[in-house]
Amino acid sequence: MPVPLLDLRAQFDTIRDEVLPSLLAVVERQQFIMGDEVGKLEQAVAGLCGVPHGIACASGTDALLLSLKVLNLQPGDEVVTSPFTFFATAGAIANAGGKPVFVDIDSRTFNLDLDQVEAAITPRTRAVVPVHLFGQMAPMACLLEMSRRHGLAVIEDAAQAIGARQRVDGTWKMAGQTGTTGAFSFFPSKNLGAWGDGGMIVTGDAALAERLRRLRLHGGAKQYHHDEIGTNSRLDTLQAAVLLTKLPHLAGWSAARRQRAARYDQAFAGLVQTPFVAPENEHIYHQYTVRVARRDALKAHLAKLGIGCAVYYPTPLHVQPCFAPLGYRQGQFPEAERAAREVLSLPVYPELTDPLQDQVIEAVRGFYR
Numbered sequence: 576m577p578v579p580l581l582d583l584r585a586q587f588d589t590i591r592d593e594v595l596p597s598l599l600a601v602v603e604r605q606q607f608i609m610g611d612e613v614g615k616l617e618q619a620v621a622g623l624c625g626v627p628h629g630i631a632c633a634s635g636t637d638a639l640l641l642s643l644k645v646l647n648l649q650p651g652d653e654v655v656t657s658p659f660t661f662f663a664t665a666g667a668i669a670n671a672g673g674k675p676v677f678v679d680i681d682s683r684t685f686n687l688d689l690d691q692v693e694a695a696i697t698p699r700t701r702a703v704v705p706v707h708l709f710g711q712m713a714p715m716a717c718l719l720e721m722s723r724r725h726g727l728a729v730i731e732d733a734a735q736a737i738g739a740r741q742r743v744d745g746t747w748k749m750a751g752q753t754g755t756t757g758a759f760s761f762f763p764s765k766n767l768g769a770w771g772d773g774g775m776i777v778t779g780d781a782a783l784a785e786r787l788r789r790l791r792l793h794g795g796a797k798q799y800h801h802d803e804i805g806t807n808s809r810l811d812t813l814q815a816a817v818l819l820t821k822l823p824h825l826a827g828w829s830a831a832r833r834q835r836a837a838r839y840d841q842a843f844a845g846l847v848q849t850p851f852v853a854p855e856n857e858h859i860y861h862q863y864t865v866r867v868a869r870r871d872a873l874k875a876h877l878a879k880l881g882i883g884c885a886v887y888y889p890t891p892l893h894v895q896p897c898f899a900p901l902g903y904r905q906g907q908f909p910e911a912e913r914a915a916r917e918v919l920s921l922p923v924y925p926e927l928t929d930p931l932q933d934q935v936i937e938a939v940r941g942f943y944r
């Protein structure tokens with residue numbers, strides 16, 4: 576039997592009886608824009624993150640873009656981030672008027688290497704965008720200390736990390752909690768996925784929250800009065816209803832992902848390089864990503880056996896054609912480039928059964944026999 580990389584229909588089967596009535600309730604009210612569910616979801620996600628404010632918006636990309644817009648970046652202002660991430664991270668920096676400055680990653684976690692972040696800071700640096708890649712948080716305590724010292728904003732790209740946490744001085748801090756803002760995506764394949772596009776910004780800063788609420792509604796708090804130029808970036812009520820239904824399941828889904836990951840860890844020990852989890856982190860395994868030398872051959876082998884797998888990400892951003900004007904070259908960030916050659920993500924969704932997972936394990940073992 577083929578094993579997909581992700582099976583959203585299997586998830587739907589488990590929540591059908593909850594989610595359909597919640598959608599029907601919205602349809603009966605015909606309140607599709609900024610309905611009650613949007614505010615409820617904002618409260619619930621902010622609560623999950625341990626912050627007072629949640630601002631829903633149209634996508635994870637917009638959550639990043641709006642977070643960066645409030646910094647009022649001027650031409651030449653720099654924003655430091657990772658070259659080993661989904662394109663939106665750096666695209667949002669450029670679209671907000673900033674200059675993306677890439678630094679290499681930590682080879683073990685795939686997250687920003689903080690020594691390199693510090694070395695890249697100049698008088699023009701305004702912010703850092705750490706990406707909590709694959710569901711594991713970047714080291715926030717050190718990053719926040721460094722950012723405070725240099726007067727920088729920290730915009731957490733938490734698109735892959737909703738519900739992930741990190742122990743700092745004995746207390747848990749959630750993804751999105753400690754940055755200036757945290758940006759989440761509800762793209763259907765994310766751990767908390769809508770039935771379309773969606774995103775959310777969380778923040779502890781009331782003034783920032785108010786401005787973000789204005790910016791997503793064309794910059795106007797009152798209708799037909801515009802303090803600044805914003806955009807249309809709302810989360811629609813139907814998506815909020817889907818997400819509100821799914822949210823109470825998220826902790827259980829994350830635990831199931833961790834259990835799948837532990838099973839792979841055991842099965843793959845000594846065979847392939849399994850994910851490294853920093854001791855202070857609780858991983859939510861948006862992806863279970865192994866590193867192997869003959870990656871493309873393993874990928875072809877799995878594809879032939881009907882095992883879903885994918886490469887996130889095959890090309891680091893510093894060598895993307897659109898960023899050529901920034902002047903980076905191949906070879907400049909060896910760890911990001913090596914990761915792009917070696918990573919392979921395997922099925923780790925909560926509904927993956929033991930027999931299906933065993934098929935994945937057998938297929939990987941078969942490659943090395």
Ligand SMILES: *Cc1c(COP(=O)(O)O)cnc(C)c1O
Nearest residue numbers: 634635636661663734760761762
């Ligand atoms: C998915 C993702 C985004 C963008 O989210 P969208 O909702 O697709 O716009 C940004 N950054 C990372 C790391 C992502 O994985």
